[in-house]
Amino acid sequence: MAIISVHNLSKVYPVAIKEPGLAGTLRHFWQRRYHQIRAVQDVSFNIEAGEIVGFLGANGAGKTTTLKMLTGLIHPSGGQAQVAGHIPFQRKAAFLQKITLVMGQKQQLIWDLPAMDSLRINAAVYGLSDRALEQRVGELGEMLGLSGKLLQPVRKLSLGERMKAELLAALLHQPQILFLDEPTIGLDVNAQVSVREFLREYNQRYQATVLLTSHYMADITALCPRVLVIHQGSLIYDGSLEGLVDQFAPCREVKVELASPYPVAKLAAYGDVQAAEGRSARFLVPQEALTQTVGRILAELEVLDLAVTEPPIEQVIGQVLQGGTPR
Amino acid sequence: MKPHRIQQQTSDLSGRATLMGLQRARRIAHALLSVYYAYMVEYRAELVLWALSGSLPIILMGVWIQAAQTGQFALSPLEFARYFIAAFTVRQFSVVWVIWEFEREVVEGKLSFRLLQPLNPIWHHFASHFAERFARLPFAVFLIALFFGLYPQAFWLPSWENGVMALIITFLAFALRFLMQYTLAMFAFWTERATAIEQFSFLFYLFLSGLIAPLEVFPPAVRAIALWTPFPYLIHFPASLLVGLPVDLGRGLLVMLGWSILFWGLYRWLWRRGLRQYSGMGA
Numbered sequence: 001m002a003i004i005s006v007h008n009l010s011k012v013y014p015v016a017i018k019e020p021g022l023a024g025t026l027r028h029f030w031q032r033r034y035h036q037i038r039a040v041q042d043v044s045f046n047i048e049a050g051e052i053v054g055f056l057g058a059n060g061a062g063k064t065t066t067l068k069m070l071t072g073l074i075h076p077s078g079g080q081a082q083v084a085g086h087i088p089f090q091r092k093a094a095f096l097q098k099i100t101l102v103m104g105q106k107q108q109l110i111w112d113l114p115a116m117d118s119l120r121i122n123a124a125v126y127g128l129s130d131r132a133l134e135q136r137v138g139e140l141g142e143m144l145g146l147s148g149k150l151l152q153p154v155r156k157l158s159l160g161e162r163m164k165a166e167l168l169a170a171l172l173h174q175p176q177i178l179f180l181d182e183p184t185i186g187l188d189v190n191a192q193v194s195v196r197e198f199l200r201e202y203n204q205r206y207q208a209t210v211l212l213t214s215h216y217m218a219d220i221t222a223l224c225p226r227v228l229v230i231h232q233g234s235l236i237y238d239g240s241l242e243g244l245v246d247q248f249a250p251c252r253e254v255k256v257e258l259a260s261p262y263p264v265a266k267l268a269a270y271g272d273v274q275a276a277e278g279r280s281a282r283f284l285v286p287q288e289a290l291t292q293t294v295g296r297i298l299a300e301l302e303v304l305d306l307a308v309t310e311p312p313i314e315q316v317i318g319q320v321l322q323g324g325t326p327r
Numbered sequence: 328m329k330p331h332r333i334q335q336q337t338s339d340l341s342g343r344a345t346l347m348g349l350q351r352a353r354r355i356a357h358a359l360l361s362v363y364y365a366y367m368v369e370y371r372a373e374l375v376l377w378a379l380s381g382s383l384p385i386i387l388m389g390v391w392i393q394a395a396q397t398g399q400f401a402l403s404p405l406e407f408a409r410y411f412i413a414a415f416t417v418r419q420f421s422v423v424w425v426i427w428e429f430e431r432e433v434v435e436g437k438l439s440f441r442l443l444q445p446l447n448p449i450w451h452h453f454a455s456h457f458a459e460r461f462a463r464l465p466f467a468v469f470l471i472a473l474f475f476g477l478y479p480q481a482f483w484l485p486s487w488e489n490g491v492m493a494l495i496i497t498f499l500a501f502a503l504r505f506l507m508q509y510t511l512a513m514f515a516f517w518t519e520r521a522t523a524i525e526q527f528s529f530l531f532y533l534f535l536s537g538l539i540a541p542l543e544v545f546p547p548a549v550r551a552i553a554l555w556t557p558f559p560y561l562i563h564f565p566a567s568l569l570v571g572l573p574v575d576l577g578r579g580l581l582v583m584l585g586w587s588i589l590f591w592g593l594y595r596w597l598w599r600r601g602l603r604q605y606s607g608m609g610a
Contacts, residue, residue: 013606073439073607093445101443108440110362112369117362124358125446127351 002046003177003209004070008079011040011065039065041233042079049176052203052210054224054241058321062233063213067179070211071101084177097126100175104182107166109154115165116150119172126173133172140168143198160191167195171202178202180212184219196222221313229320237320241313249316252290253309254283259302270297279304284311355446359454366455367462378466381422384414385474387539401543406570408481410541412474413566417493418538419467420460421501421561425452426525429512434519439607449509456505485569492576493569499580500561503587507557510594516601531556537563543572554578557586 014034018024040062047053057063068074070081072088072095081088086095109118116137123133141147144164149157157165163183171178180199184192196219203210214220220227220241227244229237237244254271258279267273270293271283285293290308297303367374388411395404402410429452432438441448475482485493508525515521533539535558542550542563553559560583567574 068439068607071443073442074605075603091442096443096445099443101439103439106436106440110366113362113366117365121358121362122444124351124355125444 003049003084004045004047004211005082006046006066006070006079007044007081008042009040009044009066009069009076009081010038010042010078011062011069011074012036012038012077038233040069040076040230043230043233043235044079045228045235045238047209047211049209050203050207051226052199052212052223054220054227055211055213055230056220056227056317056321057213057230061230061321063230064181066230067101067181067211067213071099071179072096073101097173098175099177099179100170100173101179102167102170102181102183104163104180104185107154107162109162109165109169111155112153114151115154115157115169118154118169119150122169122172128173136172136174137168140171143201144168145194160187160194163187163191163195164198167198174206176206176208178208178210178212180210180214182214183212184214184216192216192218199223217313217317220317231321244320245310245313245316248320249311250287251284251311252287253311254285254290254294254297255305255307255309256281256283256297256301256303257305259304262301355450356454359451360458363455363458364461367459374463375466377422378419378463378470381415381418382470384411384418384538387411391540402541405481406572407541408478409483409570410566410572412471412481413493413569414538414541414562415474416467416471416569417497417500417562417565419463420497421504421565423456423501423504423508425456425505426508426512426515426522428452428455429509430515430519430521433515433605436607438605442602442605452509453505456501460501483570485571489568489571493565496560496565496568496579496583499583500565503557503583503590504561506587506590506594510590510597513594513597513601516597516604532558532561535559536561537566541567541572555582557583557590560586 013036015037016028017033017035018028043062043066055063055066065074069076070083070088072091075089084095084098086092086098088095109115119133119137123130128136137150141150144167146161146164146168149161150165150168154162154165167183178199183199184195187195199210199212200223202208210223212219212224225240227237227239227241228235229244237247239247251272253274258281261279262276262281264273264276267276267281267283271285274282274284276282283293294306294308297306388408391400391402391407391411392404394400395402395407400407429438432441432448438448441451507528511524511528512521514524518524535553535556537559542553542559545553560579564574564579564583568576
């Protein structure tokens with residue numbers, strides 16, 4: 001049975017519209033006009049216990065709104081959601097004990113105090129004994145490489161250390177379900193890698209379910225065998241990462257090394273030219289025309305070397321997020 | 328199993344659950360108070376300025392002593408001096424700013440982290456205010472001692488009964504003031520500028536609480552009406568007890584209880600509806 005079950009979930013909210021200038025300001029003061037924004041529209045999906053699922057979408061696509069509904073922070077306008085057998089918005093204590101939400105751009109730790117002080121509050125609120133607190137801080141602190149940092153004021157920590165301390169605070173009560181909203185945002189490459197490693201290890205050790213949004217494709221490709229893609233509030237893809245490439249980019253990349261340079265206009269006859277420099281060129285060729293096109297290239301051009309690959313996943317996802325529909 | 332044994336076991340279980348609930352509440356209270364106390368004492372200079380910012384009664388004391396020396400008032404200049412230092416003391420320990428905090432948390436989406444935890448956010452806010460009383464205590468005591476050093480003839484010691492009662496009622500006044508402001512803070516879910524409502528209500532607080540003038544100098548009709556509002560019980564009631572002015576203790580406590588129940592009910596009603604409005608902005 002799915003641990004997260006979402007059926008036709010929608011969220012509509014009003015936004016005040018104001019025209020520029022003094023007249024617009026006065027009109028806005030006396031007679032406010034609202035526009036209904038459909039942030040999430042009829043989204044449905046199921047996630048099984050222990051899965052790590054990537055949640056992709058451009059800014060404003062509806063990812064964070066969906067996460068807020070699944071964590072019970074905001075009330076849906078329509079549809080149903082069940083998380084660990086609970087209706088999120090009821091915010092029952094048993095439900096809140098099972099989940100966590102990490103927001104990469106927000107912090108829960110008290111800025112002026114050491115992280116350990118905030119952890120003490122969290123431990124008391126979640127009903128952990130002093131011994132359990134010590135044990136979990138030791139265990140998670142070691143996994144995150146945070147030893148010795150928890151007694152320093154949060155404001156004195158580096159961004160990476162702060163994010164790790166935020167993760168520790170969010171996972172102290174050992175939640176079954178992790179909602180992670182851009183947990184690696186702003187981190188340097190090393191910190192990103194270590195957060196990713198930690199999430200993988202946490203998932204394996206505790207069989208936790210993870211729903212992760214990130215704009216860093218490396219997070220998605222490293223952690224998520226399955227992805228959900230949301231565009232303008234609607235879910236447009238739910239499946240494997242490889243399937244995403246097949247569905248949204250049914251083409252292959254053809255790289256050629258030529259005996260002499262050719263004009264781009266001539267190369268364009270064989271496919272969508274991605275790059276052409278000197279004697280090297282790179283095309284995107286529709287999958288169904290691949291055999292025929294490769295045959296033509298070999299017959300009509302003087303080719304020294306030729307390679308066919310899948311286009312980079314980052315490029316495909318970028319196109320999907322921009323366009324929203326299969327090409 | 329016999330019915331009386333089942334009843335006994337059920338009663339044991341419910342007793343154990345209550346005990347565990349109490350232990351959890353004690354642990355939460357201890358963690359919140361100790362951490363928020365640490366937070367409050369982090370900035371010592373700010374605490375001194377906060378304590379000094381509540382000096383309005385000391386300023387007004389000078390005005391009223393001057394007026395009492397030249398006119399006919401219900402209190403003598405010495406009683407005015409004692410009343411205002413008592414009002415200053417009560418104000419020091421009943422000052423509340425939760426509406427500014429709550430509004431910021433709603434507008435910036437920081438309330439989300441509190442909503443994710445199995446503890447009503449009101450306890451975080453209440454604990455931070457309560458812990459601040461202890462942090463400001465030494466500074467408030469220093470200011471009071473300084474006042475008596477400069478004006479020794481105003482010094483007095485309340486009877487221990489009045490002192491204890493004033494302490495309890497100052498705490499109740501703080502709790503009522505907190506509840507009143509927290510209820511108004513709920514409007515942040517709709518207006519995002521709930522502090523404007525507080526600024527308006529502060530006008531009534533200022534005049535009717537006895538912060539600007541003791542109720543004894545009000546016209547009798549105004550005083551009679553004021554005594555049915557919650558405001559005089561926030562400053563005037565505990566301050567009068569501390570000074571030894573006559574007060575109707577039973578009526579005072581009943582009016583405070585009535586307003587507390589009303590504001591608690593209103594707060595719960597607005598909280599439930601407000602959560603449906605919450606959009607977790609910026610988060």
